[in-house]
Amino acid sequence: MRFLEIIGSWINRHFSNEEAIYLVVFMVAGFTLLFVFGATLAPVLTGLVLAFLLQGIVKRLTGWGMPEKPAVYLTFVFFLGVLTTILLFVVPLIWQQLSALRAALPNIITRLQDMVRELPEIAPGFVTAEQVDQWLNLAAGEVGSFSGSLLNAALTQVPSVVGVLIFLILVPISVFFFLKDKKPLMAWFHSLLPGERPLLDRVGNEMNLQLANYVRGKAIEILIVGSVTFVVFEFLGLNYAALLGLTVGLSVLIPFVGAAVVTIPVALVAIFQFGWTWDMAWILIAYAVIQALDGNFLVPLLFSEAVDLHPITIIVAVLAFGGLWGIWGVFFAIPLATLVKAIYNAWPSGDPGEAPLSVTASAPEDLVRPAPEPP
Numbered sequence: 001m002r003f004l005e006i007i008g009s010w011i012n013r014h015f016s017n018e019e020a021i022y023l024v025v026f027m028v029a030g031f032t033l034l035f036v037f038g039a040t041l042a043p044v045l046t047g048l049v050l051a052f053l054l055q056g057i058v059k060r061l062t063g064w065g066m067p068e069k070p071a072v073y074l075t076f077v078f079f080l081g082v083l084t085t086i087l088l089f090v091v092p093l094i095w096q097q098l099s100a101l102r103a104a105l106p107n108i109i110t111r112l113q114d115m116v117r118e119l120p121e122i123a124p125g126f127v128t129a130e131q132v133d134q135w136l137n138l139a140a141g142e143v144g145s146f147s148g149s150l151l152n153a154a155l156t157q158v159p160s161v162v163g164v165l166i167f168l169i170l171v172p173i174s175v176f177f178f179l180k181d182k183k184p185l186m187a188w189f190h191s192l193l194p195g196e197r198p199l200l201d202r203v204g205n206e207m208n209l210q211l212a213n214y215v216r217g218k219a220i221e222i223l224i225v226g227s228v229t230f231v232v233f234e235f236l237g238l239n240y241a242a243l244l245g246l247t248v249g250l251s252v253l254i255p256f257v258g259a260a261v262v263t264i265p266v267a268l269v270a271i272f273q274f275g276w277t278w279d280m281a282w283i284l285i286a287y288a289v290i291q292a293l294d295g296n297f298l299v300p301l302l303f304s305e306a307v308d309l310h311p312i313t314i315i316v317a318v319l320a321f322g323g324l325w326g327i328w329g330v331f332f333a334i335p336l337a338t339l340v341k342a343i344y345n346a347w348p349s350g351d352p353g354e355a356p357l358s359v360t361a362s363a364p365e366d367l368v369r370p371a372p373e374p375p
Helices: 002-015 018-037 042-063 068-117 129-156 160-180 182-191 198-235 241-251 257-274 278-302 311-331 333-346
Strands: none
Touching (some): 018 198, 018 311, 068 160, 068 241, 068 257, 160 182, 198 241, 198 278, 241 257
């Protein structure tokens, strides 16, 4: 009974606020919806994310004096132009280099085997020829198994071409209506919430700031890092520059780990193409400079509102949300972790001496409502 009293006391202390129950219900409903119907709703969710990114352009145009409706139409035309450019130029180039890499893969594997067989001569006291043969036999089996799985996956994905076409149709439509009908949609959403909602407003304002800063900043970072990497690798004559540029650009989605993992294919392609020469060294030096500029200059410039999360927390969030929702989970891992932290910080503790949330010193000024005047 004592244990039940402790549990009941904790529930009354932390869930006596009506807003806390609303927040829990919305979080559970949102996570359940994403977990169960995430794949089905992917075009709409993608359109929502893109509309959120494009909303910054709409605000900039309206800030320059353009009416909102023409600003929305102009932003949507810009989006269609970028999408068309990607489909006509970027995707075919990536596909061409991916096909070239696939054709060159047997030669790359043969050269890698030759390099491994040279290890007993390079380090005679540490590696033997028998160990090298065992490694190569094991690697050959793993490569064969992986190739078979990759072929089966490719064959099973052939019918999804229709799904890709539907995706390409629904995403622009979703983007257009999210931009055009933002105010009615937000009014409908607010109608589901209680009239007095200082807790929800505080969490919502913080998350809006974090999402606006993170999502737009991360999209710009991917574009800049990927483009610069492609230009530098193309200038240095590295094969598969577009494919590697795309990989390096997407690697910024996974903090700390992404840059380290992408170093492996960059180094392997440079070694296979140039060998142990200065050309290979210049490739690795250029890649290191790009990563240094990204971490020490670009990231502080783009992310003006710092995400105050411990690196271990970021890694755990990336692994957890990435395991749940794939690439979207990785992309939104830091904002979702920030959401959890914002809720934890704003959650009413229920202490008797605590002031109401709407008048606490830590609440934003626009959330503090003045006390009503006496009659």
